[in-house]
Amino acid sequence: MMEKSGPPLTAPVEDYLKTIFEIEVADAAGSGRREHPPAAGTNEIAQALGIAPASVTGMLRRLAEQGLISYERYRGVRLSDAGRRAALRTIRRHRVIEAYLTSALGYPWDRVHQEAERLEHAASDELIDRMAAAIGEPTTDPHGAPIPTRDGTLDARPLLALVDVDVGHVVRIRMVGDRDPERLRYLAELGVTPGADVRVVARAPFGGPITLRIVREGSEGSRVTGRSGRSDRESAIGPSLAAQVFVESRRKREA
Amino acid sequence: MMEKSGPPLTAPVEDYLKTIFEIEVADAAGSGRREHPPAAGTNEIAQALGIAPASVTGMLRRLAEQGLISYERYRGVRLSDAGRRAALRTIRRHRVIEAYLTSALGYPWDRVHQEAERLEHAASDELIDRMAAAIGEPTTDPHGAPIPTRDGTLDARPLLALVDVDVGHVVRIRMVGDRDPERLRYLAELGVTPGADVRVVARAPFGGPITLRIVREGSEGSRVTGRSGRSDRESAIGPSLAAQVFVESRRKREA
DNA sequence: AGAAAATATTAGGCAAGACTAAATCTTGCC
DNA sequence: GGCAAGATTTAGTCTTGCCTAATATTTTCT
Ligand SMILES: [Mn+2]
Ligand SMILES: [Mn+2]
Ligand SMILES: [Mn+2]
Ligand SMILES: [Mn+2]
Numbered sequence: 252m253m254e255k256s257g258p259p260l261t262a263p264v265e266d267y268l269k270t271i272f273e274i275e276v277a278d279a280a281g282s283g284r285r286e287h288p289p290a291a292g293t294n295e296i297a298q299a300l301g302i303a304p305a306s307v308t309g310m311l312r313r314l315a316e317q318g319l320i321s322y323e324r325y326r327g328v329r330l331s332d333a334g335r336r337a338a339l340r341t342i343r344r345h346r347v348i349e350a351y352l353t354s355a356l357g358y359p360w361d362r363v364h365q366e367a368e369r370l371e372h373a374a375s376d377e378l379i380d381r382m383a384a385a386i387g388e389p390t391t392d393p394h395g396a397p398i399p400t401r402d403g404t405l406d407a408r409p410l411l412a413l414v415d416v417d418v419g420h421v422v423r424i425r426m427v428g429d430r431d432p433e434r435l436r437y438l439a440e441l442g443v444t445p446g447a448d449v450r451v452v453a454r455a456p457f458g459g460p461i462t463l464r465i466v467r468e469g470s471e472g473s474r475v476t477g478r479s480g481r482s483d484r485e486s487a488i489g490p491s492l493a494a495q496v497f498v499e500s501r502r503k504r505e506a
Numbered sequence: 507m508m509e510k511s512g513p514p515l516t517a518p519v520e521d522y523l524k525t526i527f528e529i530e531v532a533d534a535a536g537s538g539r540r541e542h543p544p545a546a547g548t549n550e551i552a553q554a555l556g557i558a559p560a561s562v563t564g565m566l567r568r569l570a571e572q573g574l575i576s577y578e579r580y581r582g583v584r585l586s587d588a589g590r591r592a593a594l595r596t597i598r599r600h601r602v603i604e605a606y607l608t609s610a611l612g613y614p615w616d617r618v619h620q621e622a623e624r625l626e627h628a629a630s631d632e633l634i635d636r637m638a639a640a641i642g643e644p645t646t647d648p649h650g651a652p653i654p655t656r657d658g659t660l661d662a663r664p665l666l667a668l669v670d671v672d673v674g675h676v677v678r679i680r681m682v683g684d685r686d687p688e689r690l691r692y693l694a695e696l697g698v699t700p701g702a703d704v705r706v707v708a709r710a711p712f713g714g715p716i717t718l719r720i721v722r723e724g725s726e727g728s729r730v731t732g733r734s735g736r737s738d739r740e741s742a743i744g745p746s747l748a749a750q751v752f753v754e755s756r757r758k759r760e761a
Numbered sequence: 762a763g764a765a766a767a768t769a770t771t772a773g774g775c776a777a778g779a780c781t782a783a784a785t786c787t788t789g790c791c
Numbered sequence: 792g793g794c795a796a797g798a799t800t801t802a803g804t805c806t807t808g809c810c811t812a813a814t815a816t817t818t819t820c821t
Contacts, residue, residue, distance in 0.1 A: 305810075324816090325815090325816055349785075355610070378607070385610070516777075559799065560779085560780070560781075560782090560802095565777090568778095660796095
């Protein structure tokens with residue numbers, strides 16, 4: 252067996268697989284424990300990629316033909332093993348590139364994502380490995396997302412959305428969504444960056460703001476604003492933003 | 507006026523423009539001084555890109571519609587100003603990437619070309635500028651080819667093919683063709699790398715070999731083989747190889 | 762259950778790029 | 792000056808990806 256590669260995947264195909272993988276991961280995390288493995292829907296994929304649902308249907312047929320997904324009309328899709336491998340490979344590239352751009356070239360963390368979105372399809376495996384080696388084999392990207400290993404293992408530690416943390420708890424920021432540059436600049440401004448510890452000081456009801464205090468500065472992003480040592484300030488963020496910030500519980504302590 | 511960019515060019519379009527530019531340069535150099543500006547032929551382009559001539563015709567029509575070339579059926583093409591600007595931009599990207607990969611990531615000079623061939627279409631201007639800055643704004647790529655400036659100026663110093671150097675002359679290696687990895691490895695092996703000085707010791711008639719002595723080591727490529735201090739060795743190379751090695755005359759001295 | 766809403770697919774097009782086979786220009790040469 | 796060789800273009804297809812409009816299926820809600 253061991254049918255390695257076949258023809259190289261096109262950039263759109265890699266982006267589809269990556270997107271499907273990310274939807275599967277998000278669904279699995281959302282539904283507590285996974286039921287049957289979650290399936291990604293056509294609309295979900297279309298929205299994530301910014302293209303029309305009808306276009307997705309066409310691509311899904313092709314992906315199924317190539318054995319990268321399993322596809323049942325009207326039922327959504329699931330990555331095959333080959334598809335998952337390909338997705339993880341692209342995700343590794345993306346994240347290594349992001350890490351390299353910030354570490355080695357001084358790129359601000361709010362602009363690496365769009366750059367990586369294109370480079371991930373053009374860089375060879377050798378280049379990715381050299382980049383990773385040059386910056387000390389990082390295990391996460393600048394936004395805290397784990398980098399898959401060369402052989403396709405992804406650290407899937409379960410994280411908690413900041414919006415779900417109870418008042419009084421101190422948590423460590425682990426990961427923030429990297430899609431929106433403005434959001435990233437704002438979070439860096441607040442000091443909400445991977446590695447920082449924050450205490451949830453208050454939480455207003457009915458979708459109101461969450462008040463945080465930075466207990467310890469993070470690493471990434473502080474370079475972005477140049478500011479530091481303002482760790483004693485409180486800030487309030489809305490729940491939709493807090494839903495995109497993922498944390499690790501440090502000590503269970505009831506509110 | 508000042509109609510800046512328009513829609514971004516596709517990777518194939520960038521490669522066509524680059525190829526046409528390189529053909530025009532080679533033709534101009536070949537014909538001593540330029541007559542009327544030289545025109546690139548369909549077959550030439552097809553061969554350089556490794557695609558069928560019929561496919562080239564179709565693309566040339568599209569490039570002409572976009573104002574990137576002037577095209578008269580059966581008569582060959584010439585870059586427009588817009589086309590030349592685009593070509594130089596791509597060439598700058600290509601060469602900066604090659605230089606960065608060797609300087610910053612330890613890439614061997616025989617493998618940077620293929621990597622740059624893909625990355626040149628995916629890197630942003632900002633990334634190219636950061637790369638160039640990170641390695642000290644190099645003026646040539648690892649193979650000695652001049653890097654166009656940000657504003658599209660290219661150092662067009664006339665070079666001489668090593669095959670045309672008379673016996674007895676000492677010349678400095680300036681540039682070698684970068685397409686063939688094997689050839690590059692072989693040249694590095696011989697010490698024929700940019701910056702090296704070589705004396706043409708002998709030249710056999712009827713397309714026979716050219717005997718060289720390395721008078722002074724070059725910089726690039728010596729790292730490739732790790733070897734050095736063997737500058738006292740003579741080597742003989744064939745005329746077709748010597749036609750791909752370009753040099754600068756150091757002192758005019760009759761043979 | 763049955764209709765409305767949400768999801769998803771089909772139908773029909775288009776543009777970019779590439780190919781092969783079959784014309785058609787241009788040129789060099791006798 | 793004409794003709795064969797070489798260069799180039801045309802004709803006719805394909806595949807990939809994407810779009811809109813129309814249709815079909817599934818889910819949800821009364
Ligand atoms: Mn991408
Ligand atoms: Mn990221
Ligand atoms: Mn290229
Ligand atoms: Mn080069």
